[in-house]
Amino acid sequence: MIKTVDLCKDFGKLKVLKSVNEEILQGEIVSIIGPSGSGKSTFLRCLNLLEKPTGGQVFFEGVDITDKNVNIDTHRQKMGMVFQLFNVFPHLTVRENITLAPVLTKKMTKEEADEKAVQLLKQVVLEDKIDEYPKRLSGGQKQRMAIARALAMDPEVMLFDEPTSSLDPEMVGEVLAVIRGLAQTGMTTIIVTHEMGFAKEISGRVLFMDDGRIEEKGPPEQIFGDPKSPRTKEFLSKVLY
Amino acid sequence: MLQNPLVVFDRFSHLFLEGLMTTLLLSFLTVFLGTILGSVIALCKMSKFKPLSLLVTAYIEIIRGTPLLLQLYAFAFGLPIATGLDLPRFQAILIALVLNSSAYVAEIIRSGIQAVDKGQTEAARSLGLNPVQTMIRIILPQAVKNILPTLGNEFIMVIKETSLASVFFVGDLMTMVARIRGSHFMVIEPLIIAGVIYFIVTFTLSKLVAAYERRLAASD
Numbered sequence: 001m002i003k004t005v006d007l008c009k010d011f012g013k014l015k016v017l018k019s020v021n022e023e024i025l026q027g028e029i030v031s032i033i034g035p036s037g038s039g040k041s042t043f044l045r046c047l048n049l050l051e052k053p054t055g056g057q058v059f060f061e062g063v064d065i066t067d068k069n070v071n072i073d074t075h076r077q078k079m080g081m082v083f084q085l086f087n088v089f090p091h092l093t094v095r096e097n098i099t100l101a102p103v104l105t106k107k108m109t110k111e112e113a114d115e116k117a118v119q120l121l122k123q124v125v126l127e128d129k130i131d132e133y134p135k136r137l138s139g140g141q142k143q144r145m146a147i148a149r150a151l152a153m154d155p156e157v158m159l160f161d162e163p164t165s166s167l168d169p170e171m172v173g174e175v176l177a178v179i180r181g182l183a184q185t186g187m188t189t190i191i192v193t194h195e196m197g198f199a200k201e202i203s204g205r206v207l208f209m210d211d212g213r214i215e216e217k218g219p220p221e222q223i224f225g226d227p228k229s230p231r232t233k234e235f236l237s238k239v240l241y
Numbered sequence: 242m243l244q245n246p247l248v249v250f251d252r253f254s255h256l257f258l259e260g261l262m263t264t265l266l267l268s269f270l271t272v273f274l275g276t277i278l279g280s281v282i283a284l285c286k287m288s289k290f291k292p293l294s295l296l297v298t299a300y301i302e303i304i305r306g307t308p309l310l311l312q313l314y315a316f317a318f319g320l321p322i323a324t325g326l327d328l329p330r331f332q333a334i335l336i337a338l339v340l341n342s343s344a345y346v347a348e349i350i351r352s353g354i355q356a357v358d359k360g361q362t363e364a365a366r367s368l369g370l371n372p373v374q375t376m377i378r379i380i381l382p383q384a385v386k387n388i389l390p391t392l393g394n395e396f397i398m399v400i401k402e403t404s405l406a407s408v409f410f411v412g413d414l415m416t417m418v419a420r421i422r423g424s425h426f427m428v429i430e431p432l433i434i435a436g437v438i439y440f441i442v443t444f445t446l447s448k449l450v451a452a453y454e455r456r457l458a459a460s461d
Contacts, residue, residue: 050363077369087364091382100378101368146364153368 001026001061001157001188002047008055009042016042018212019056024157029189031199031220034209035235040192041084043209044161047190048072048079061156077105080150084162086142088134094121094145095130098152107153120148124178140171144178151182158182160191196239200224208232246437249430253421260417261438267413268400271338272346275399276392278339279346286351297347304344310405312337317409334406342399349395353388354380386457393450397443404439414438 002024009017016039024030032040045051047058049065049072057064065075089097098120099113108116121127124144134142143163150158160179164172176198183189183202193199199206199220206223208216208231216229224240227233250257285297304312316337321327328336357380365375407415418431 048367050367073366073369073371075369076367079367081364081367083360083364085360087358087360089361089364089379101365101370104374104378105369149364149368 001028002190003059004043004046004056005059006056007043007046007053007058009039009046009051010054016212017046017053020212020214022207022214022217024188024190026156026188027186029183029202029204030191030207031203031205032190032192032207032209033194033196033199033235034207034215038209039212040207040209041161044159044190044192047159048076048081050081073105077101077107077153078156080153080155080158082143082146082150082158082160082163084165086139086146086166088137088142088146088149090134093131093133094126094137097134097145098149101149102152105153113152116152117148120151121145123151123181124148125174138171139167140174143167143171143175147175147178147182155187157188157190160189160193162192162194164193164195194239196224196236208235210235244427244430246430246433249421249427250434253417253431253434256417256421257414257434257438260412260414260435261442263411263416264400264403264413265442267335267338267403267406267411268396270335271342271399271403272392272396274335274339275342275346275395276350278343280350282343282347283350283354286347287354301344301347304341305348309337309341309402310408312341313405313409330409331411334409334411338399338403338406341402342395345395345398346392349391350384350388353384353391356387357383390450390454390457393446393453397446397450400443400446401439 004020004022007017007020007022008015020039020043032044034040042051046053047060049058053066057066059065060075060079063070063075065072089100092100095114095117098117099110102108102113102116103110118127118130121130124147126141126144126148129137129141129145134145137145147163163179164175167175172195176195179189179191180198180202189202191199191203201220203220205217206220207214208223208227208229210231216223216227216232223232224236227236282297282301285293286301288294313334316333317330320333361379361383362375365379366372370378403413404415407413407419410416410419414435418435421431422428
């Protein structure tokens, strides 16, 4: 479904991604773990071109979306993204946050989008907040709303960029529960996370990134139970104590 | 011998009020037209098309780097000589004021837009909105909150700056001060009266802007 070929990203002299080749299949749930600065968030952000790769290609459903002649907006409409800092739209109500994109991109009528918003808010257990502004929501509620907002576009894949890293500890569970529920519906999911237990539990595959490369990949039992690379071992010994 | 300013004001009140109206009209037109032009300039400056962005950057720097009085002279006296175009004095002064204000307003608008968190653009684009939709539906509504108070302060600045236009007798408050000085040889009294009027107007406006800012802060 998503395939990267020799994907590179430089920030000036700093090489953040060094030729990453990876393919994510439909229905897969892939966790990306690794130390800070290893390039895992940059890799994820390159998949929908929020970060412009400086080299290589990204194929989404067979189309090279790094091609200048491709309208990236139509492809992004099929790729939902959830951010570490939620990035909710503070000037819009919860309902407007969710219905804005489907209506504006002419994917749905206002009535359809509204119906969809109600249904999604039930899914993320936030239906009683539909006419609130985001400032009245807790961090966990904001993030659940952001997930609903991304799902409103009926995406084919969901990208999560450290969705629980800026949450208070007691709110992490409620957000992970929503992501878990989503994964169980068969949604293709790619998640950059520091929640090792969660990565182990939901992933079909884990990518360990280090120094701009995918250092090791495999099923979670193997990565967490029997890592091959000394770097993976070192990292896991520091985070799993 | 200093006369009671209240008596002087009473005697020339029609002149002072007419002057105040002209000052306010000139200021309002300056900021209104300056905001329209300034918005266009701000968008040009943020354009990815480098020559355009460089051109308007040069414009902004030149306008902000030279005195307003010089610019007023350029339009009131220089323009007719250079182009043969003989605009009425008021229009020539207004154009100079608008061009001057547009450079400042452009920077106010640009910084207001850029103060909106980058994550907002990313979220909007990740949903598949195009850059224009993102600007109109997500960025501008939030930027307006940053821009309006500063624009209010710009209006207050312009009210004071229009006094420079009195050099060209455009009929503003300071023009009236000069007229009364010339015809009745009164120097200090009209200055006191004009000073009080300027102060009342700008002080009131700045209190209004501050109240508006507090309301915005409370709604965040």
